[in-house]
Each structure stands twice: as C-alpha cells, then as structure tokens.
Amino acid sequence: MHPAYSVIFFTTASGAGYGLLFWLSLATAIAPDALGRWPSLAMLAVALVFVTAGLLASTFHLGHPERAPGALSQWRSSWLSREGVAAVATYVPAGLMGLLWLLGLAEGLIVPLALLTAAGAVATVYCTGMIYASLRTIRQWNRRDVPWIYLALAAATGGILFGLLGGLAGVAGRPIPMLTLACLLVAAGLKHRYWTAIDADPGAYTAKMAIGIPGLDTLRPLDAPHTMPNFVMREMGFTVARKHAEKLRRLTWIALFAAPALLLLLGVLTGLAVPVYLLAAISAATGVVLERWLFFAEAEHVSQLYYGRSRA
Amino acid sequence: MTSLPENTGTKLGLVIDLDICVGCQACATSCKEWNTGGYSAPLSDHDPYGADPSGAWLNRIHSYEYTRDGTSGTLHFPRSCLHCEEPDCVTVCPTGASYKREEDGIVLVNPDTCIGCKLCSWACPYGAREYDHDDGVMKKCTLCVDRIYNETLAPEDRSPACVRACPTGARAFGDLGDPDSEVSRSVAARGGFGLLEEFGYKPVNRYLPPRDRQPDPPAPSPEATPTPEPDGSALEALFAWVDRTLTARS
Numbered sequence: 256m257h258p259a260y261s262v263i264f265f266t267t268a269s270g271a272g273y274g275l276l277f278w279l280s281l282a283t284a285i286a287p288d289a290l291g292r293w294p295s296l297a298m299l300a301v302a303l304v305f306v307t308a309g310l311l312a313s314t315f316h317l318g319h320p321e322r323a324p325g326a327l328s329q330w331r332s333s334w335l336s337r338e339g340v341a342a343v344a345t346y347v348p349a350g351l352m353g354l355l356w357l358l359g360l361a362e363g364l365i366v367p368l369a370l371l372t373a374a375g376a377v378a379t380v381y382c383t384g385m386i387y388a389s390l391r392t393i394r395q396w397n398r399r400d401v402p403w404i405y406l407a408l409a410a411a412t413g414g415i416l417f418g419l420l421g422g423l424a425g426v427a428g429r430p431i432p433m434l435t436l437a438c439l440l441v442a443a444g445l446k447h448r449y450w451t452a453i454d455a456d457p458g459a460y461t462a463k464m465a466i467g468i469p470g471l472d473t474l475r476p477l478d479a480p481h482t483m484p485n486f487v488m489r490e491m492g493f494t495v496a497r498k499h500a501e502k503l504r505r506l507t508w509i510a511l512f513a514a515p516a517l518l519l520l521l522g523v524l525t526g527l528a529v530p531v532y533l534l535a536a537i538s539a540a541t542g543v544v545l546e547r548w549l550f551f552a553e554a555e556h557v558s559q560l561y562y563g564r565s566r567a
Numbered sequence: 568m569t570s571l572p573e574n575t576g577t578k579l580g581l582v583i584d585l586d587i588c589v590g591c592q593a594c595a596t597s598c599k600e601w602n603t604g605g606y607s608a609p610l611s612d613h614d615p616y617g618a619d620p621s622g623a624w625l626n627r628i629h630s631y632e633y634t635r636d637g638t639s640g641t642l643h644f645p646r647s648c649l650h651c652e653e654p655d656c657v658t659v660c661p662t663g664a665s666y667k668r669e670e671d672g673i674v675l676v677n678p679d680t681c682i683g684c685k686l687c688s689w690a691c692p693y694g695a696r697e698y699d700h701d702d703g704v705m706k707k708c709t710l711c712v713d714r715i716y717n718e719t720l721a722p723e724d725r726s727p728a729c730v731r732a733c734p735t736g737a738r739a740f741g742d743l744g745d746p747d748s749e750v751s752r753s754v755a756a757r758g759g760f761g762l763l764e765e766f767g768y769k770p771v772n773r774y775l776p777p778r779d780r781q782p783d784p785p786a787p788s789p790e791a792t793p794t795p796e797p798d799g800s801a802l803e804a805l806f807a808w809v810d811r812t813l814t815a816r817s
Contacts, residue, residue, distance in 0.1 A: 319682045319703045320682070325662040325664075329661050329663050332570050332658040333659050335684065336662075386659075390690055392692045465763050466762070467774060468777070469760060472636070473633060474632075474633050480629050483619050485624070485627075486688070487696075490689075561629060562694075
C-alpha cells in the first residue's frame with residue numbers, strides 16, 4: 256500500500272497525543288492533585304495539539320475535506336466513522352477538564368471527566384487500528400493484533416511525552432517510566448510476533464483464483480490494460496524491496512524499542528528526567544514513523560493479483 | 568445508508584463470455600465515453616496524450632495466456648465492479664456515499680457526499696474503484712444506471728454502454744437474481760463463475776469460461792525433420808567444407 260505521509264503523520268501524532276491524554280487522565284483520576292493545576296493544563300494543551308494536528312493532517316488526503324463532518328454519520332458500519340465520532344466525543348470531557356483546571360473549579364467533577372477522557376483516548380486509537388484491521392483485502396492488516404499494536408505504541412509514545420513534560424514541570428513520578436517501559440516491551444513483543452507471522456504467511460489468494468476459470472493449469476499475464484500505472488496500481492501496488500524492509504525493521508527496533516527502553520532505565524537509575532526523556536522522545540518519534548511507514552509499505556493488496564502478483 | 572440492504576430481490580449484473588471476447592477495448596472506450604458525460608461525469612484524465620497518461624476508467628481489459636487440459640489459449644479479461652451482494656466497499660464508507668441499492672442491487676457512489684477518503688477502494692479485492700484526482704471523489708461502474716431506466720432512450724439502448732458496444736456479443740446484462748432470466752440461463756448452461764469467490768463478497772457479475780478446444784498439435788522436433796541422402800556432388804562438397812571451416816572457427 257502506498258504510504259501516504261499525511262496518514263503516517265496522523266496516526267503517529269494523534270497516537271502519541273491520545274497516549275499522553277490517557278496517562279494524564281489516568282494520573283488525574285488516581286491522584287487529582289498530584290500534578291498540579293498548571294502542569295496538568297499544559298500537558299492537556301500539548302496532547303490536544305498533537306491530536307488536533309494529526310486529525311487535521313488526516314483531512315489532507317481527502318478529496319473533499321470540507322465534507323468531512325459527513326464522516327460522523329455511518330458509525331453503525333464504518334470504523335473510520337467510529338474513529339471520527341470517538342475523536343470528536345473525546346474533546347468534550349477533555350475540554351471540560353481543561354476548563355475546570357483553567358478556572359480552578361470543582362475538584363469532585365475532575366475524576367469522572369478524567370475517566371471519560373481516558374476511555375475516549377483508548378476508544379479512538381482502537382478505532383484507528385480497526386480501520387486497517389477490518390480490511391480483508393490486506394493480509395498484513397487484517398489481524399487481531401493490529402489495534403493492540405496501535406494501542407501499545409500510542410501508550411508508549413504518549414508515556415514518553417508524559418515523562419518529558421512531567422520532567423519539565425518538575426512533577427515526574429516513579430510509576431510513569433515503569434509503565435511506559437512496560438508498554439514499550441508489550442509493543443515490541445506484539446510487533447515481533449506480527450513480523451514473524453506476516454513473513455510466514457504467503458497469502459491465501461492466487462492469480463488463478465482472481466481470474467476464476469475452473470481447471471486452469473497455467474496463467475501468464477500477456478498485455479496490461481493500460482500502458483502506464485493507474486490509481487489502483489499506484490495506491491495499492493506499492494512494494495518495498497525486502498532487503499530495505501529488513502534494514503528498516505532493524506532501525507525500527509533500535510529507534511522505537513531498544514534506545515527508548517534503555518534511556519528510560521537510565522532515567523530510573525540516575526534520576527535524570529528531562530535529557531533522558533528528550534532523547535527517548537526523539538528516538539521513539541523516528542522509530543514510530545518508520546514503523547508506520549513499514550506498516551503501509553509492507554502491506555500487499557489482493558487487487559494486485561490482476562497486476563502481476565501471483566499470491567496475496 | 569452504508570449498511571447493506573437485507574435482500575435485493577433483483578440482482579442486476581453483467582455476464583461476460585470469455586470464450587468470445589476478442590479484447591478490442593470497445594467496452595472500455597464506450598464506457599469512458601458515456602460515463603464521462605453521465606452519472607460519473609467527469610472521468611478525469613491526466614496527461615492523456617503525453618508520456619505518462621493516466622485517468623479514471625471504470626472498465627479495464629487484461630490479456631493472459633493460459634493452459635488447461637493440454638490446450639493453450641489467449642484470454643481477454645474485462646474487469647469492472649461486480650456489484651457484490653456483501654461488499655465491504657459499502658460498509659467501510661464513513662459518509663454513506665458508497666451504497667447498494669435495495670431495488671436492483673447496483674453499488675453506487677454518491678458524488679455529492681463522497682469525501683474522497685479512498686477507503687472503499689482499499690476494501691475492494693477486485694481493484695474496481697478508481698479515484699478521480701480532479702473531481703476528488705471515487706468513481707466506479709454504475710451499471711449505466713442513467714441508461715438502463717432512461718425512457719428518453721430507444722428501448723434497445725437501455726442497456727449498459729459496454730454491452731451495447733460489444734461487437735462480438737460477449738457481454739450481456741440482466742437480472743441474475745431471476746433464475747429464468749436469459750443471463751441466468753446462459754450462466755447455468757455454460758458453467759458461469761464468479762471472481763475470487765473464496766473472498767466472500769458474493770459477486771453478482773458472472774463470467775463464462777472459454778469452451779474446450781482441440782488439443783494443441785505436437786510441436787515439431789528436430790529429429791522428425793528428414794535429412795536428404797548425400798549425392799556426392801561438387802556443390803555438396805563445397806558446403807561441407809564451408810560447414811567444417813565455420814565450425815572450426817567458432
């Protein structure tokens with residue numbers, strides 16, 4: 256599948272934003288006064304900037320962005336619509352929470368709002384993962400673990416942002432790096448299983464099935480229907496050379512999992528927060544963009560059986 | 568709107584006879600001609616006369632070589648939307664622009680509400696949907712919904728443009744939900760099949776397979792070619808000398 260930069264930016268930025276929103280809300284629900292009003296408000300603002308920038312970027316690949324509100328209507332059947340509804344709905348408790356912090360009001364209301372915000376963040380990222388996981392045309396996406404990988408990576412990248420901002424505000428606590436580390440390890444485990452599984456799966460569909468004629472012995476493409484690539488080939492026919500994919504996977508392992516995990520451990524051991532989290536954030540950001548690019552580039556679409564691919 | 572209709576009694580679709588399709592592209596060009604001015608207007612092209620032409624077409628014709636039971640043949644294979652009974656291209660649409668009509672099963676895109684997210688094209692295993700970069704919406708076969716019910720056209724023209732244009736009669740249009748319709752009877756008689764049935768979208772369009780052929784004649788082998796007896800002439804000696812000389816040099 257063609258890796259559209261707007262979609263890569265959207266899923267990674269909004270993923271980290273929702274991750275940050277999740278940890279902030281969870282921390283607020285558990286100990287409403289621990290972070291303090293202004294650090295909480297600052298973190299909320301950063302989280303919503305990430306989320307909103309991502310959502311805006313996602314409209315760049317639309318042919319008619321001005322009609323985007325219509326995408327909230329089909330939540331009964333469409334994961335993309337559900338994602339839109341969840342994203343918009345999450346703004347409500349998150350915005351009210353921010354308003355309460357801004358005005359210094361109503362301690363009692365913060366906890367339910369924080370819980371709603373955390374649930375909204377999880378639901379939105381889950382829906383993002385399900386948009387891909389629900390497509391049976393792409394075996395690398397049509398997997399149960401895809402939304403969980405999205406959730407684990409959102410929690411890990413958001414946790415690093417949470418640690419960085421907490422360090423800057425001087426309110427870094429001990430449980431957060433350990434939880435972030437746990438999310439990183441879970442994501443690494445899931446991703447390892449994912450890559451092993453997609454490498455072992457040759458694809459259930461063949462070019463002969465695509466043509467459908469019973470009893471064919473051999474089938475060889477002779478003439479393409481058009482002289483130059485069309486939309487279907489450009490959008491669905493993107494392929495990445497295997498050796499490049501392997502190199503990029505190794506880079507992803509280092510930048511997204513190994514380096515941030517070691518840095519977080521270093522932070523726990525030395526008590527350093529800001530420099531460690533800053534480096535971890537830069538590394539993980541690079542890593543998660545690589546991971547998302549590969550998620551698209553390694554995805555093979557069944558329609559390419561009509562354009563020379565023998566299995567998909 | 569994006570939820571699929573419970574049941575469409577009528578299942579309008581195409582039956583394409585791969586035995587007699589000659590790959591002339593008349594169906595593709597007549598489709599383009601009608602639809603660039605009809606329901607799907609415009610079907611934009613980019614650089615149509617240049618080095619890298621591309622554009623939105625609703626019908627594509629591939630050619631293959633195949634072998635089957637000791638016979639071989641050339642196959643021309645038109646590919647367009649199959650108006651599936653249970654397609655995810657409809658259910659993934661976030662706006663309801665992609666829909667399946669309850670009255671006749673035609674799968675359409677509403678060009679006024681499509682946001683151009685392309686997710687429906689990702690959900691189609693047949694590559695039947697093409698995005699129009701100028702119009703910013705998805706385009707697909709409409710089964711010429713603006714012809715088949717069009718009472719301003721002569722009755723014989725109330726069929727899809729591709730069917731009307733086919734010079735060999737390889738394309739037929741009708742109700743595949745009615746077992747007594749002409750198209751259903753031809754499917755039953757010829758062993759008509761659907762594409763990628765394993766995938767499970769229940770495509771409505773059917774294809775008729777190439778008919779059985781005579782086995783291919785055996786290929787001539789060098790041993791079978793008779794060698795004339797030598798006659799000892801001077802000319803033959805000359806050629807033998809040339810043959811030896813050239814063989815030695817090479």
